[in-house]
Amino acid sequence: MATTGQSPSAEPRGPARPRRRWLPFAIGMLIGLALGGAALLYMQARTTLQSIQQPDARRAPTPTPRSIIQRIIGGGELYPTQPPLPDALREPFTTLLIGVDTRPDPGEGVRSDTLILVRVDPAAKWAAMLSIPRDSVTSIPHLGRAKINAAYSHGYANAAALYGPGTTPEAGGAALAAEAIENFLGVKVDYTAQVDFHGFAALVDSIGGVLVDVPKPLLDAEYPTDDYGVERIYIPAGLQVLDGRHALIYARSRHASTDFDRSQRQQRVLRAVLDQVRARGLLDNIATLPQWADVLAQNVRTTLPIGQLGMINGLAGLARELHGDRVLQFSINPLDVAIDYEDGSDIYWNAADVATVVSRWRAGPQAASQRGRIQVLNGAAVAGIAGKVSSYLRGQGFVLADPGQAPQVYEHSQIIDYTGQPETRQRLASLLGIDARYIQSSPAADAPARLDRADIVLIVGQDYQPRWAGE
Secondary structure (H helix, E strand, O other), rough: OOOOOOOOOOOOOOOOOOOHHHHHHHHHHHHHHHHHHHHHHHHHHHHHHHHHHHOOOOOOOOOHHHHHHHHHHHHHOOOOOOOOOOOOOOOOOOEEEEEEEEOHHHHHHHEEEEEEEEEEHHHHEEEEEOOOOOOEEEEEEEOEEEEEHHHHHHHHHHHHHHHOOOOOHHHHHHHHHHHHHHHHOOOOOOEEEEHHHHHHHHHHHHHOOEEEEEEEOOOEEEEEOOOOOOEEEEEOOOOEEEOOHHHHHHHHOOOOOHHHHHHHHHHHHHHHHHHHHHHHHOOOHHHHHHHHHHHHHHHEEEOOOOOOOHHHHHHHHHHHOOOOOOOEEEEEOOEEEEEEEEOOOOOEEOOOHHHHHHHHHHOOOOHOOOEEEEEEEEEEOOOOOHHHHHHHHHHHHOOOOOEEEEOOOOOOOEEOOHHHHHHHHHHHHHOOOOOOHHHEOOOOOOOOOOOOOOOOEEEOOOOOOOHOOOO
């Protein structure tokens, strides 16, 4: 007969085990799996990002005798760039953004259609973009004087000959473009980053499109297509969500306006991309990195050391803080820079004016409110003082006209605002310490005539400070 009771011969059972002893172990396993999965995602993303990084062809660690001779004969600098920064995110650095136009027909070559030099100040948390027109003429190592967009093509086609065996065409093109920019602007290019235009469209699509505030309608009745035809494009004014294809069209269209307006549109789209990346949390969510990194790996090449964990984390943290008012836009254009000479589509810019724009770009937010062109007149009867003060102000980020001579000697320095530039006027007065009694918000009847498109005239009087002249 079956019973449900315990057999008399069965040994008594020990104390009952706590049923929840397995929880810490299970939780530990879950945490381990989660961390392992995150690590796997990170390693996958890091591997992909490392494939984006390319060596800087300008920084060969051990130049051969042959390469040294070739550089000397070719007219290039022996060591055209500084060594890599020990900590790129502690000091300001520059990155040349190169938009590459790869044509369907290989016989048409590869061109750098967009050149934007970005200066980033990690400590002060700002970035400044400077667009360089592709038709600007400068001295290109190994090529001579030519349009600046020819540098990438020449470096691409002659990568191994210019920078040594094993140099990829993309690395050679970026390296020579950077050297040309250094010659043109007189600044060091620390890093390069290049993206094919079709790849740019894919990048925009990968982040769900971009929100762009279009200030005026864009109508291009003959936008070129890949099959060598044309199509009609219309993008209305106002807030527009643009997919990759239309963001690219908005940035590249030439028939609707000038190349200088085009550079502003390109910078506007880049700012929109940064805003969208930040809004989607791509800088915070490691799970999104592999998919996004794959898109980058297929379309982007850069000499930034993005394969390093510290660099990626630092750049992501910096990008989170770069809101609209901390990303500044500058360009070389006829409103700010005089054209000395034009030969067909070739543009020879005034070197002094280019230097002034570069100074403002370097100064960043400090120069953002400085509008207008300043002319310095010598009213102190001191030889060369107007030119020296002009150089000092140019170094502070102001735009300067050619210096001149005042009609008389002035006891006190004067600021005369001819076109209504209150912010520039006040910063100039604050910088030089000029008393409000000697600041004219509009020209008096006896004010000297302004020359050379000047908005503000600074008359250096006998009370000038030696530091204004760099003394």
